Amino acid sequence: MILRINIGAYVLTDAVRDAVNSLSSDRLFLRSTVSVWDGGMTGALEYLSTRSAPELLIVETQSHGEALFEELNGLADVCQPGTRVIIIGAENDINLFKSLIEQGISQYFVDTVSSAELKAAIADAFTDKSAVAKSRTIAFAGLRGGVGSSVLAHNVAFELANLYDEDVILVDLDIPFGTAALSYNIQPQQTIAEALSQAGSIDEPLLMRYLETGGKNVSLLCAPGHLNSGVEVSANSLELVLNVVKQMASYVILDVPHMWNAWTQDILVDADETVVVGVPDLYNLRDGKNMIEFLSPNRGVEVPTRLILNKVGEAKKGELSDKEFKEVLGMAPTLNIPFDADSFALAMNNGEMLRKVAGKSKVAQAVESLAQVVSGKESLSRIKERKSSGLLGSLFRK
Numbered sequence: 091m092i093l094r095i096n097i098g099a100y101v102l103t104d105a106v107r108d109a110v111n112s113l114s115s116d117r118l119f120l121r122s123t124v125s126v127w128d129g130g131m132t133g134a135l136e137y138l139s140t141r142s143a144p145e146l147l148i149v150e151t152q153s154h155g156e157a158l159f160e161e162l163n164g165l166a167d168v169c170q171p172g173t174r175v176i177i178i179g180a181e182n183d184i185n186l187f188k189s190l191i192e193q194g195i196s197q198y199f200v201d202t203v204s205s206a207e208l209k210a211a212i213a214d215a216f217t218d219k220s221a222v223a224k225s226r227t228i229a230f231a232g233l234r235g236g237v238g239s240s241v242l243a244h245n246v247a248f249e250l251a252n253l254y255d256e257d258v259i260l261v262d263l264d265i266p267f268g269t270a271a272l273s274y275n276i277q278p279q280q281t282i283a284e285a286l287s288q289a290g291s292i293d294e295p296l297l298m299r300y301l302e303t304g305g306k307n308v309s310l311l312c313a314p315g316h317l318n319s320g321v322e323v324s325a326n327s328l329e330l331v332l333n334v335v336k337q338m339a340s341y342v343i344l345d346v347p348h349m350w351n352a353w354t355q356d357i358l359v360d361a362d363e364t365v366v367v368g369v370p371d372l373y374n375l376r377d378g379k380n381m382i383e384f385l386s387p388n389r390g391v392e393v394p395t396r397l398i399l400n401k402v403g404e405a406k407k408g409e410l411s412d413k414e415f416k417e418v419l420g421m422a423p424t425l426n427i428p429f430d431a432d433s434f435a436l437a438m439n440n441g442e443m444l445r446k447v448a449g450k451s452k453v454a455q456a457v458e459s460l461a462q463v464v465s466g467k468e469s470l471s472r473i474k475e476r477k478s479s480g481l482l483g484s485l486f487r488k
């Protein structure tokens with residue numbers, strides 16, 4: 091989830107100022123504006139008497155009893171109906187707390203607030219409880235065009251559905267050039283273009299009509315795959331569609347095109363797992379460094395960002411090693427996927443997955459490992475341990 095809200099904070103103490111300022115570096119607020127002023131409640135009332143209130147007001151006050159209620163009445167006069175308010179106050183009284191909540195105050199903190207508490211309170215105030223995603227979202231993006239990000243996304247979708255017997259929806263976000271339908275040998279009747287054009291009224295029954303079946307447990311929201319669909323993707327319309335998709339399956343795989351704009355950035359920051367695919371050469375090293383430098387601070391540590399090196403072994407000489415990627419990116423590639431033109435060509439020409447056309451190949455095994463890694467069900471060290479003794483040891487470099 092990425093919130094797009096204006097936050098105005100009127101503080102009295104350094105601790106609360108620091109807690110508010112820390113919001114700016116959290117991915118939840120990547121697209122929000124956070125403004126902090128001194129003056130607490132008095133400052134807020136004065137400022138808002140001549141300007142409209144932001145969507146979220148955070149106000150610190152030292153007042154007690156009647157004085158506090160007078161301040162809150164004053165605040166109610168200057169707020170719009172939809173404004174949410176979080177108060178940091180001096181009075182520790184459960185009855186006061188109850189009556190504040192009844193008055194529409196989203197949360198009341200006594201004395202001070204930590205950044206984690208503040209973040210949780212804001213998320214709570216702005217989350218539609220009925221729309222909390224029940225799925226794990228995994229986004230795939232290539233560091234450069236043609237590195238194999240899409241075909242890996244399509245195969246991982248298939249693997250997850252088979253390994254864990256859970257529903258998977260694969261969303262092809264590459265509107266003009268997407269290949270998910272080709273990978274699964276589908277001629278889509280409806281595509282994501284229809285879903286986006288109905289974004290304002292999209293719900294599960296409507297979205298069901300746009301999904302195609304890709305096999306047991308796998309559904310696809312295909313791309314039109316032609317040049318004149320007339321679809322303009324916007325961060326807002328995409329978010330509306332994806333919020334519904336995320337209610338409908340255990341896993342949502344996002345095949346993100348090699349583009350750099352607001353909505354691709356939002357997706358890569360917001361996903362539960364972001365898988366960045368590159369090939370082991372200098373161009374990918376530079377772009378990998380830029381990508382990780384963008385994603386790491388925005389995503390934080392609690393949600394994984396992974397680098398996968400694909401087509402390893404294609405260039406007989408001059409390939410960069412895992413060690414070189416690790417030195418420059420500060421992150422070792424999670425997995426190496428070998429170059430295997432025959433298996434990939436066969437899969438493409440048959441419109442089938444690697445597991446079906448070349449189940450025993452090293453690439454099919456590597457894709458299975460990748461699915462296990464991103465599933466969130468198995469730890470990387472367990473998977474490595476299991477496979478490191480056998481044929482697949484070389485997939486996981488030291």
Ligand SMILES: Nc1ncnc2c1ncn2[C@@H]1O[C@H](COP(=O)(O)OP(=O)(O)OP(=O)(O)O)[C@@H](O)[C@H]1O
Binds near residue numbers: 241267428
């Ligand atoms: N490990 C591999 N060995 C051999 N061929 C591969 C491998 N991985 C991917 N390919 C092939 O590389 C080509 C490009 O793959 P794909 O379309 O998935 O790349 P992409 O990164 O999504 O490209 P785009 O920038 O167009 O979105 C395909 O023909 C695919 O079969």
Ligand SMILES: [Mg+2]
Binds near residue numbers: 240241264346348
């Ligand atoms: Mg692609």
